[in-house]
Amino acid sequence: MKFALIICTYNRPMSIARLLVSVERQNLIPDEIVVVDGSHEKDETLANNNFKVPLTYYHVSETDRGLTKQRNFSLSKVSPDMDVICFLDDDVILDRNYFKELINTFELDPRTMGVGGYITNEVKWFQNSGQRESLKRGKFYFDGFYRQLPLRFKLRKLLGLFPDVLPGKMPKFGHGLSVSFLPPSGKVYPVEMLMGGVAAYKKSLFDKIQFSEFFQGYGLYEDADFSLRAAQLGKLYINTNAQLEHHHEPAGRPNMFKYGRMVVRNGYYVWRVKNPKPVLCDRFKWHSITILLWTIRAINILTGPNRSGALMETLGRKMGWLSLWFNPPKEKTRSTKHKV
Numbered sequence: 001m002k003f004a005l006i007i008c009t010y011n012r013p014m015s016i017a018r019l020l021v022s023v024e025r026q027n028l029i030p031d032e033i034v035v036v037d038g039s040h041e042k043d044e045t046l047a048n049n050n051f052k053v054p055l056t057y058y059h060v061s062e063t064d065r066g067l068t069k070q071r072n073f074s075l076s077k078v079s080p081d082m083d084v085i086c087f088l089d090d091d092v093i094l095d096r097n098y099f100k101e102l103i104n105t106f107e108l109d110p111r112t113m114g115v116g117g118y119i120t121n122e123v124k125w126f127q128n129s130g131q132r133e134s135l136k137r138g139k140f141y142f143d144g145f146y147r148q149l150p151l152r153f154k155l156r157k158l159l160g161l162f163p164d165v166l167p168g169k170m171p172k173f174g175h176g177l178s179v180s181f182l183p184p185s186g187k188v189y190p191v192e193m194l195m196g197g198v199a200a201y202k203k204s205l206f207d208k209i210q211f212s213e214f215f216q217g218y219g220l221y222e223d224a225d226f227s228l229r230a231a232q233l234g235k236l237y238i239n240t241n242a243q244l245e246h247h248h249e250p251a252g253r254p255n256m257f258k259y260g261r262m263v264v265r266n267g268y269y270v271w272r273v274k275n276p277k278p279v280l281c282d283r284f285k286w287h288s289i290t291i292l293l294w295t296i297r298a299i300n301i302l303t304g305p306n307r308s309g310a311l312m313e314t315l316g317r318k319m320g321w322l323s324l325w326f327n328p329p330k331e332k333t334r335s336t337k338h339k340v
Contacts, residue, residue, distance in 0.1 A: 001103050003084035003200070005030040008070040010038045013045065015249045016090040020051045022244075028100040029053060030086065036074045038065035067196075068211040068222050075206050082203050089197025091249035092119075101242035102200050105188055113205055113234025114227060116179060116191070117198035117242040123147055125183050135162070142167070145183030152296055153177075161289050168193055168238060170228065172278065173285035174271035179238050189238045192231035196223025198244060205230055214269060214329065220259070221266040228273050256309045260297075260316025261323075264290060269329040290321055 005023070009016045016035070023033070033055040035046055046057045056077065064073045071087065078085060084106060086099070098117060105115040125145045134141045135157060140149045149157075156162045156175075163171050167181035168191030182189050209229050215222035227236060254262070271286055272278075278286070294317035300310035 001083040004082045006074045009090040022094040036070040086200040095243040114201040114236045116194035118240040121245040173282040175289045194227040220262045256312035257316040260313035261320035264320030
């Protein structure tokens with residue numbers, strides 16, 4: 001398979017340079033790399049391609065700035081003979097076999113529409129051969145491994161609000177277990193949600209759908225929206241051997257009030273993509289979990305290291321929730337400006 005890599009970046013010159021060095025060291029190099037930079041200043045290092053990879057650089061104006069806009073723009077710049085398009089956030093570092101494992105996964109099943117990579121540095125897992133899938137003593141057991149269960153999920157379990165589907169899939173009431181609840185087992189797991197910054201899709205998929213520009217700017221949860229729609233058209237998988245590290249870069253992120261508001265409003269939007277006509281029980285659970293999560297965040301105002309940030313995020317979450325009652329988010333017409 002021929003495959004392209006798309007990297008959308010914004011004010012992170014050091015992060016993307018570090019990523020491209022890890023791309024240079026891959027056992028399988030992309031056939032082309034498209035970098036779309038929404039920064040206010042042009043990155044001369046990228047523009048001059050001071051890297052040993054086939055890179056094309058675009059510096060976009062305000063019109064095409066923002067994660068989903070930049071991704072839709074970049075799709076029009078990919079060569080038509082590509083089979084797969086890979087997306088990476090600019091603040092990740094790849095293991096040497098990342099692309100090799102990713103592309104091999106597409107070849108296992110012709111129905112595969114998307115494959116996600118596996119982040120290794122965010123969750124600590126422990127091996128445990130005795131249990132397969134269970135919750136016990138504040139731990140989450142899955143497929144011969146276990147990890148600590150975060151406080152929010154412990155409380156959800158006590159309140160009967162724990163997800164009733166496997167990791168990487170969304171319950172009818174939303175608020176599921178992310179793919180970070182899949183262990184480093186070396187296996188390939190079926191999912192219906194991929195993390196946008198470590199995902200790859202068949203190029204043919206973009207003849208049918210593109211990224212929704214409802215998710216302006218930072219684009220929180222745009223990946224869940226897109227992958228849920230992609231899962232209706234084919235199979236999605238996580239390959240736990242396609243490994244990389246995610247080093248969260250603070251530059252280019254919104255302020256905490258805007259972030260908190262986006263968590264709620266964008267989360268609501270994505271939930272309704274999965275369940276456009278929820279029954280009363282599903283509605284009650286979604287709102288109950290949303291209120292629980294902002295309550296937990298509010299505790300950090302008194303106990304956390306960044307109390308002012310916790311305060312602003314809590315206020316943003318509350319305002320976002322209140323706004324749902326008189327101004328719920330509506331689906332925007334998906335971009336047709338840039339043809340693939």
